[in-house]
Amino acid sequence: MNETVLVVSDLEAGYEPGVPIVRGASITVNKGEIVVVLGPNGAGKSSLIKAVAGLVPISRGKVLLDGQDITAAPAHIMIRLGLAFVPQTENVFPRMSVEDNLKVACGILERRLAPARIEEMYAAFPDLLRQRRTRAGNLSGGQRQMLAVARALIVHPKVLVLDEPSAGLSPKFVSMVFEMLSDIRKSGVTILLVEQNAKAALAIGDRAYVLVEGKERHEAAASTLWDDPVIAELYLGQRPLRKDSARHTETGGAA
Amino acid sequence: MSLQFVVDGLLTGSMIGLGAIGVTLTYSILRFSNFAHGDFMAWGTYAxxxxxxxxxxxxxxxxxxAPLSFGWPLIVALVVGAAFTALLALLLDKVLFSRLRKQEQAIIAVMGSFGASMALRSLLEFIFTSRPTYFxxxxxxxxxxxxxxxxxxxxIALLILTAALVLAVHLLTTRTQTGRSMQAMSQNPALARIAGIDVASVVRVTWVIGAALACVAGxxxxxxxxxxxxxxxxxxxxxxxxxxxxxxxxxPGAVLGGLIIGLAEAGAVQLIGAEWRAAVSFIILMAVLIVRPIGLFGVRER
Structure with a gap:
């Protein structure tokens, strides 16, 4: 049951040599799970999954996918190895139709399989079928996110990695996107995502990691994490009341 | 007034348009202005x-x-010359442009291409002298x-050849997986990689198409x-x-732009005088850009 798909161990990564943003992070994702990475701004959440996806240089540590070492494989190889990444922004080709966006992603599939796979995506995302001739740049935020996810799923990845799929979406679309991810998991796809919207992400997630200063500081079942005092301390950046805090309050210094 | 300038303009425009396809592809996919593109033309012609x-x-x-001025040797030679020009472009990319393109500022690659242009031209003059010659x-x-x-x-034969080549390149870039990969690279290179597109092969295809068409135009x-x-x-x-x-x-924009410039130049020669030739095409260019800064078929960046 607990077959691990993705293992990230002691990963150190960053854009500049000698300035790591991810500092020894370790996470595991089991088959069929939704794993959420939370953390305060600047904790290195996005850098962590971008490093996993081959987009940020890795200086130490390992990434294993189904037991295969995929550490620092080039981004265009990652998708062939079974790791599909959905960036936070600019995740569709804006001046191509929805259909061409899907077709271009089929480049690594056998040619004869592509049409059927595109039809399967249309069946899973009927909105995209209705908009197949629309330029991706003219889609609504939610539909664009759908297209970005469909683009990643079309090649049957072993794990789907998403960077803040709800960023910049209106509340209506946020719930739509999380419902979509929940449905995708039900179809057997393993998901790793980074989210600012902790409450919505924990509602659909199985497990969560809290990342602080480039290292995972806490791991828990998603259902219990929201009520865990640790989340207030680490994720929201608040310190529990200290003994001297009362005096600060008296002088009006406490925030 | 004679309408002869229409034929002259279409012919000049075809040459400009075929060359402009390479310029526009290099700019949108490799992200720099290749000033050596004209010299690919000359090298292809001499090859x-x-x-x-x-x-x-x-x-x-x-x-x-009959009734053409050339026989099968020129047709065969054109194919060989186009292949040679493509190889020349790939070689230059390997030793020069690929390194310069890695720099953050596009101007470095642009100036590098300017240097390559002068070197290629001088080498050609050294080998073949600067005296004009003919097929x-x-x-x-x-x-x-x-x-x-x-x-x-x-x-007539060359106008038909131009139309056929433009149609072929248009279909290649809009209907094939290679063409979609090229579009993807020009619209979002980072996402193209993530989507599994092998950037190196798209770069190669871009050079081959641009250089081969430059040879034909030359x-x-x-x-x-x-x-x-x-x-x-x-x-x-x-x-x-x-x-x-x-x-x-x-x-399509590059070809249409070429035809407009070709026709404008030819018209200017007939109506105003040959010394106004270059000026007229640039006045048209400026006028169009004032009305439509992104060009006729251009797309606004997000």
Whole structure:
């Protein structure tokens, strides 16, 4: 049951040599799970999954996918190895139709399989079928996110990695996107995502990691994490009341 | 007034347009202005000329395909020349452009291409001297086709060739997986990688298409006008003007831009005087850009 798909161990990564943003992070994702990475701004959440996806240089540590070492494989190889990444922004080709966006992603599939796979995506995302001739740049935020996810799923990845799929979406679309991810998991796809919207992400997630200063500081079942005092301390950046805090309050210094 | 300038303009425009396709592809996919593109034209033409000479040495004099001024040797030589030009572009990318493109600032690659342009041109003058030469010295009789227009069989053949090549490249870039990958690279290179596109192979295809078309355009000039080491460099500004006029990144735009500039130049020669030739095309370019800064077929960046 607990077959691990993705293992990230002691990963150190960053854009500049000698300035790591991810500092020894370790996470595991089991088959069929939704794993959420939370953390305060600047904790290195996005850098962590971008490093996993081959987009940020890795200086130490390992990434294993189904037991295969995929550490620092080039981004265009990652998708062939079974790791599909959905960036936070600019995740569709804006001046191509929805259909061409899907077709271009089929480049690594056998040619004869592509049409059927595109039809399967249309069946899973009927909105995209209705908009197949629309330029991706003219889609609504939610539909664009759908297209970005469909683009990643079309090649049957072993794990789907998403960077803040709800960023910049209106509340209506946020719930739509999380419902979509929940449905995708039900179809057997393993998901790793980074989210600012902790409450919505924990509602659909199985497990969560809290990342602080480039290292995972806490791991828990998603259902219990929201009520865990640790989340207030680490994720929201608040310190529990200290003994001297009362005096600060008296002088009006406490925030 | 004679409508002859229409034929002259379409021919000049075809040469400019074929060259501008390479300029626009290099700009939108490789993200720099390649000033050496004109010299690919000249090198392709001299390569073709050399192969024509080699064929003549091997097979003796070959009769032209009536009513054209050239025979099968030129057609074979053009294919070989285009392949040679493509290899030259790939070689230059390997030793020079690929390194310069890695730099953050595009101007570095642009200046590098300027240097490559001068080196290529000088080398050509060194090998072949700067004296003009010709594929054929035969004079073709221009046939009257009405409205005061006269056209030679060579001109008709080359216009058809241009139309066929433009159509082929358009279909390649819009209907094939390779073409979609090229579009993807020009719209979002980071996402193209994530989507599994092998950037190196898209770069190669871009060079091959651009360089091969430059060779064809150069040979057209060689057949209709003359062959000189400076022939490509002289086409550089009109080619960039055409690419910008049509909207950078757009292949139909580059060709249409080329035709507009070609027609404007030819019209200016007839109506105002030959010394206004270059000025008129740039006045049109500026006028279009004032009304539509992204060019005719251009797309606004997000």
């Amino acid at each position: 073709t000329l050399t192969v024509v000479g080699a064929i003549a040495a091997m097979f003796g004099k070959v009769a032209p395909i 054929s010295r035969a004079i073709q009789i221009a046939m009257p086709v009405g409205f005061g227009i006269r056209i030679t069989p060579d001109q 040979v057209m000039i060689g057949v209709l006008v003359q062959i000189r080491p400076l022939m490509g460099f002289d086409m550089l500004l009109p080619m960039f003007a055409a690419a910008i006029l049509g909207g950078i990144g757009s292949i």
